[in-house]
Amino acid sequence: MGGERRDRRVVRSRRLLQDALMALVLERGYAAVTVQAVLDRADVGRATFYAHFTGKEALLLSIFEELRESIHRELAGITPATVARFGEGVGLLQPLFAHAAQHRRLYRALLGSRDGAALLHSLHEMLAAPLREHLEAAIAHHRRPLTAQVDLVVTAYVSAVLGVLVWWLEADLPYTPQEMDRVIERLMSLGMGRALGLHSDMGAPAPGWEGEEAPVDRTRDHNRELRRAARAPGPHGVDR
Amino acid sequence: MGGERRDRRVVRSRRLLQDALMALVLERGYAAVTVQAVLDRADVGRATFYAHFTGKEALLLSIFEELRESIHRELAGITPATVARFGEGVGLLQPLFAHAAQHRRLYRALLGSRDGAALLHSLHEMLAAPLREHLEAAIAHHRRPLTAQVDLVVTAYVSAVLGVLVWWLEADLPYTPQEMDRVIERLMSLGMGRALGLHSDMGAPAPGWEGEEAPVDRTRDHNRELRRAARAPGPHGVDR
DNA sequence: TGAATACCGAACGACCTGTTCAGTATCGCC
């Protein structure tokens, strides 16, 4: 968005820096790459770098911005309506895993070690936002106002997906993207439907867990208890 | 293990440094803490620091080693046998969430931002190892040799748990540890049992997803295809 | 008490960061 950058020198410098970072990340891993090294590799002046990016991470994210568009393009074919029906083989995740497979060297370098935190967080939001959005719509349609649990369920789902994605990359893609999509859907859909009170087709239409009282009250009490406990710790203390 | 450190000066220095790091992490976050700051806060010589730890992260992990023992102690009451029966309210996760609640300030500081990568990884293994171990035993008992999928399921489960744990901490503990345990169990158990072919009490005893052929063969072919595609990228290339 | 050893403190070189500035090259556009 806002993509009109006319001056060739600008695009050239940016691309040189991005390519240099990519190469160095693949060679040494993100954490081990220094701005200085990027400068040397790209053969770009120090001042120029800081004229374009605020630092190493900004450069990384600028690269990922292109990947984001790429993912978005691939995901465009999937309408929000499709997300709802978990019980059927939707293939929501297939594009994600396919994209990761295509760019697997970069994904591995960025997600594998601890450097991936920023990227993982970005991916998390990228998946969580539309999912949450649609789940809330679906719930409203079924007239079940359980918004708090939606966050929890979405978090669990996206965390599981990304965890499995990393595992899958490090295991050298033992299954196809299609298979990954199916096994994850198979793993998660039942429980998600149950937790959200959807899936009326299922045997158990969600009894329990917030059962007898409103969770808010018990929650507040619980927090107070914990805070009290934390303020007056034992002999050797907790949370020191 | 190997715990005999007799010289008081040693334990004093280590504790001073650990406490200083803890305090600074709570104040500024792990990434913003510098070795120099720890030295100043602990009032310990630079040389002394490097006599004990190889760097900032080693110091952090030495702190977490104590938490690890603490978690291990709490988890000790839960026999591996208990882990199997997902369908019942086991409470496997309750100690984890309780421990996180007790130490929530530290957990939040360490897990919240991107600094937590090392710690999350450590926690991941801590949870995954016994779970994997027991699931394999359970599967062997049911005579289903599906070892490859165990890794995937364990990864998904642990990732979901840790993701939700972070969410729960940042949402300021909206539920009790017991509730968290129950909702996660409710969310995950059905699908896990289904994916592993356990849960014979369920309606669907796991048909599908690895259906018609052995997954290994299709897998190998798939990998070869992907590798070929990656070596001969399009005009502007993928995974550049 | 005496020998072992952990600590101090100061200094070291090496590295990285982010900013500045005058001079030069390249660009977009009329």
Added chain:
DNA sequence: GGCGATACTGAACAGGTCGTTCGGTATTCA
């Protein structure tokens, strides 16, 4: 084609961190 605008260069800057070294001092163990 040419001109004004703009991006880049290159070098230097101060400020910071890191990990190591060393002789001298203090504490501890036995």
